[in-house]
Amino acid sequence: MIKDYVPTIGIEVHTQLKTDSKMFCGCSTSFGNRPNTHTCPVCLGMPGSLPRVNRKAVVLGLKAARALHCAIPPIAQFARKNYFYPDLPKGYQITMYRFPLGTEGHIDLMNEHDKLSKGRGIERVHLEEDTAKLFHEGAAGTYIDFNRAGLPLLEIVSKPEISSGSEAVRYLKELKRLLWFLDISDANMEEGNLRCELNISLSPEDSGVLGTRVEVKNLNSFRAVEHAIEFEIKRQTKILAGGQKIRMETRGWDENIDKTVHHRFKETVSEYRYFPEPDLPNLTLEGDIMNESAFDLNNIPARRVSELIDRFGVPPFGANLMMSGTGVSEENPYYMADFLIEAIDRHGAQGTQTANLITGTVFEFVNKTGRMLDETDLTPKMLAEITKMVSRDELSITNAKKALNLLLEHGGKVKDVVQREGFVQVTDEDELVTLVREVMEENEQIVETIRKGKETAIGALVGEAMKKSKGQADPRRVNELLTELILFKRNQT
Amino acid sequence: MDGLNDLKMEKLADELKRGALHPRNLIQQCNKQVDRIESAINALNRETFDRAVARIDEWQYDPARPFSGIPYVQKDNICTTGIATDCSSMILQGFVPPYAATVDARALQAGFRLIGKSNMDEFSMGSSTEYSAWGPTMNPWDTGRVPGGSSGGSAAAVASGMAPLAFGSDTGGSVRQPAAFCGCVGLRPTYGRVSRWGLIAFASSLDQIGPITNTVRDAAHALMVIEGPDEFDSTLVQRPKENYFETIENGMSDLRVGVLDVSFADWVDTRVKESFEKNVAWFDGHAKSLQEISIKSFDMILAAYYIIAPAEVSSNLARFDGIQYGPSVDLKEEGKEVDENTAADLMDFYRKNRGQGFGPEVTRRIMLGTFALSSGYYDAYYQRAQKVRSRLRAEMDKLWTDVDVIISPTSPTPPFMLESATVDPYEMYQADRFVLMQAMAGCPAISVNGGWTEIDDDGVTKLVKSKRRNCFGKYTKRLPIGLQLTTAPFMEGNLLRAARTFEREHV
Numbered sequence A: 001m002i003k004d005y006v007p008t009i010g011i012e013v014h015t016q017l018k019t020d021s022k023m024f025c026g027c028s029t030s031f032g033n034r035p036n037t038h039t040c041p042v043c044l045g046m047p048g049s050l051p052r053v054n055r056k057a058v059v060l061g062l063k064a065a066r067a068l069h070c071a072i073p074p075i076a077q078f079a080r081k082n083y084f085y086p087d088l089p090k091g092y093q094i095t096m097y098r099f100p101l102g103t104e105g106h107i108d109l110m111n112e113h114d115k116l117s118k119g120r121g122i123e124r125v126h127l128e129e130d131t132a133k134l135f136h137e138g139a140a141g142t143y144i145d146f147n148r149a150g151l152p153l154l155e156i157v158s159k160p161e162i163s164s165g166s167e168a169v170r171y172l173k174e175l176k177r178l179l180w181f182l183d184i185s186d187a188n189m190e191e192g193n194l195r196c197e198l199n200i201s202l203s204p205e206d207s208g209v210l211g212t213r214v215e216v217k218n219l220n221s222f223r224a225v226e227h228a229i230e231f232e233i234k235r236q237t238k239i240l241a242g243g244q245k246i247r248m249e250t251r252g253w254d255e256n257i258d259k260t261v262h263h264r265f266k267e268t269v270s271e272y273r274y275f276p277e278p279d280l281p282n283l284t285l286e287g288d289i290m291n292e293s294a295f296d297l298n299n300i301p302a303r304r305v306s307e308l309i310d311r312f313g314v315p316p317f318g319a320n321l322m323m324s325g326t327g328v329s330e331e332n333p334y335y336m337a338d339f340l341i342e343a344i345d346r347h348g349a350q351g352t353q354t355a356n357l358i359t360g361t362v363f364e365f366v367n368k369t370g371r372m373l374d375e376t377d378l379t380p381k382m383l384a385e386i387t388k389m390v391s392r393d394e395l396s397i398t399n400a401k402k403a404l405n406l407l408l409e410h411g412g413k414v415k416d417v418v419q420r421e422g423f424v425q426v427t428d429e430d431e432l433v434t435l436v437r438e439v440m441e442e443n444e445q446i447v448e449t450i451r452k453g454k455e456t457a458i459g460a461l462v463g464e465a466m467k468k469s470k471g472q473a474d475p476r477r478v479n480e481l482l483t484e485l486i487l488f489k490r491n492q493t
Numbered sequence B: 001m002d003g004l005n006d007l008k009m010e011k012l013a014d015e016l017k018r019g020a021l022h023p024r025n026l027i028q029q030c031n032k033q034v035d036r037i038e039s040a041i042n043a044l045n046r047e048t049f050d051r052a053v054a055r056i057d058e059w060q061y062d063p064a065r066p067f068s069g070i071p072y073v074q075k076d077n078i079c080t081t082g083i084a085t086d087c088s089s090m091i092l093q094g095f096v097p098p099y100a101a102t103v104d105a106r107a108l109q110a111g112f113r114l115i116g117k118s119n120m121d122e123f124s125m126g127s128s129t130e131y132s133a134w135g136p137t138m139n140p141w142d143t144g145r146v147p148g149g150s151s152g153g154s155a156a157a158v159a160s161g162m163a164p165l166a167f168g169s170d171t172g173g174s175v176r177q178p179a180a181f182c183g184c185v186g187l188r189p190t191y192g193r194v195s196r197w198g199l200i201a202f203a204s205s206l207d208q209i210g211p212i213t214n215t216v217r218d219a220a221h222a223l224m225v226i227e228g229p230d231e232f233d234s235t236l237v238q239r240p241k242e243n244y245f246e247t248i249e250n251g252m253s254d255l256r257v258g259v260l261d262v263s264f265a266d267w268v269d270t271r272v273k274e275s276f277e278k279n280v281a282w283f284d285g286h287a288k289s290l291q292e293i294s295i296k297s298f299d300m301i302l303a304a305y306y307i308i309a310p311a312e313v314s315s316n317l318a319r320f321d322g323i324q325y326g327p328s329v330d331l332k333e334e335g336k337e338v339d340e341n342t343a344a345d346l347m348d349f350y351r352k353n354r355g356q357g358f359g360p361e362v363t364r365r366i367m368l369g370t371f372a373l374s375s376g377y378y379d380a381y382y383q384r385a386q387k388v389r390s391r392l393r394a395e396m397d398k399l400w401t402d403v404d405v406i407i408s409p410t411s412p413t414p415p416f417m418l419e420s421a422t423v424d425p426y427e428m429y430q431a432d433r434f435v436l437m438q439a440m441a442g443c444p445a446i447s448v449n450g451g452w453t454e455i456d457d458d459g460v461t462k463l464v465k466s467k468r469r470n471c472f473g474k475y476t477k478r479l480p481i482g483l484q485l486t487t488a489p490f491m492e493g494n495l496l497r498a499a500r501t502f503e504r505e506h507v
Ligand SMILES: [Zn+2]
Pocket: A022, A025, A026, A027, A038, A039, A040, A041, A042, A043, A044, A150
């Protein structure tokens, strides 16, 4: 009998914090420079040099810990993780061990039903420094670039509560969005400033024991994470079902073959000889540093998305698009959401309609022109005016979008644009009746087919009427009038 | 001036001010003294007289920098810009720091002139300066004896008239013990008073830089030059410089003195006890009060120190792997056999570079520390040692409500013979018993000369046989014995005042 195995997955994320200087020295963190140009005695680990904590990194780390609802201990402590490797200039990495920045948290997540939910648990959040980068040049030897050495990293360790590839990706996407929106990290996987490692183990259903852990590294995309998990579950299931044992090992994701491959076996727990970093005093996590890292928890992106959906009636797709952060503003990633809410709350725009207008038209515009929404002259008030005209049937949706585009492009007043472009919708009953009669006369054949029962053909006549009125006729009323005049007459005869 | 055997910064500064002496001549005379005796003492790893006399003709007396033009010696674990700094270790051979220790930068800024880097126990690990890759330093009072350590080169340089000032580093007595052995003044400031930036770390939580001089007043001057805020050391207690001269001559009739009870323990040499007894009698007549004090955790300090310090050593010295510094073996070529000059793989590369680069005492401590931090042993050793340290601190904090100054000998023995302690490292560690508690509790302490003893028969024989003369050109039958004063953290004002009061009536 083949047993069912339950996967237990934990994810370790390392993200590079958005600071100007490194974790323990003043060197620049800028990316893509000539090797070893952003170095100093501290990040080269030269004898006699001493680390000094980058306060900004602590603030950002705390912000992340708080956004992940972690308990913040009164004191955090740097520790040394000792091991030998050429990318580690001091022979140890300064990290946090017994006293991290935050413990026991969880992530706010939009679940598959687009509801805000308490997502997977966070075990710990701590600060550390990055290692140097090695370039293996074959026979020419190995080169070391210390520009990366000492970059500030935040390690976020999830609890082993994830059970599938899609769940892992959902967690990672939400984490990435959180880090990016709260300006904690660029969180770009491709550039390597968001890196993740998986711990996957399988155990027989209801056994209550955890299986042997396999580590997977080299994951540089969400796709890689998802596939690696799916692959590992299959691979380990096969081994276990065959009555064999899983060995503790580190595997790497190989993109080319879409598989994980063996790196090395880890028969014992690694010996890092952690001890408190004597060169740095403990961090007291109260007072100024807590004020500096404080922010409105309602700005956690998942919460903003949920607010847009639940309170403002924005469809989930649009809400997520608005909270994707692209094309909106260099300074304020929430600009679009703020914009919409201001239009609704302060200027009386109607929610769903505004949302549709803004997501569709504005994204088309920013994609086409490369301009940011906050660089245009469009204001929430203008948007509200347009939507109000639409709901009063003074403006068709088509023309509203056109008007919005013109306003985005050139600015100006809503009224002026609508009038200049002749977007005002004709609602005068007499004018409309005249229009409809003219259309009926010009399309007698269609009128005949409608009378014979093919009522759907009315649409064609509505189109003709709209064309004739240059889009200014109220299409709903035109439809009503056509129905009335054609079908009502038929019934009379 | 009356000879170079007793160089005093203050006196020299006065002569420079009056125009009775030009720094050019002063440095030349120091150079002569080095030429004359260095081969017998081996105090310096390298001389920098060329640098010391650079642009010396432009020198002018500047009241804002009263010590400008005065020579000094820097311990070879304190980084000096553009001057090799190798900690008397093979593994750092040829390392030229592109930056200066804060202490060195401040000395230079005050106008002091660097004349050399001093010999030391490799990476400061040792109490005799015999564990140097460049050979031992000899005690200027008897070249058959050790100068103490690890700042033995610095103390010997000052004692032998090479310079009126040398800096040392004190992790567990490395300034005070050699000062005592060489008859000088050695000051260990409060942990956190003097910046450690540029001091090549031995045990970061214990290391402190301090001056070695011929007088207490000079030590106070030197401390005022090197202390003060420095953003580059996060463990520094950022506080402004103090002026110790406001009170240094005020006597000590307001200070309560505690005599450490173990000063008379059976493991203390009788000659040291005799000298110390006289010191106690003097304090009895000059202090506000005198009482015996005991420290309950005293017997645990040595063990705790020899866990904490090596633990930090094992990590601090990990960076010396042959990649960035020092000589290193090559990776073996394809198809060739591995020998002692080639490595089979990365691990072998580390093993060989470190195995060949570090001396025996450093290797021993790296292994001790690595063991103490290993999982499974961490709680039993490192964690327990930290508990002892906390307990000691608490105990001493309480003591300071009863006394202002604690006195004890600096070393349980007079300077010992060369090669007598290196045989059994545990014996050598015992020599540190009076100087560890200050380091472990972060207290400032000073060693001044407390008295002299006749050289015993063994020593005299050796002295005569070897025809060695001390740096004064005379045979001597005397050896210095140190007296140590300790106060609460940041109470250097009291410390220097008490030491100065004692010195005033004894020198
Ligand atoms: Zn740097």
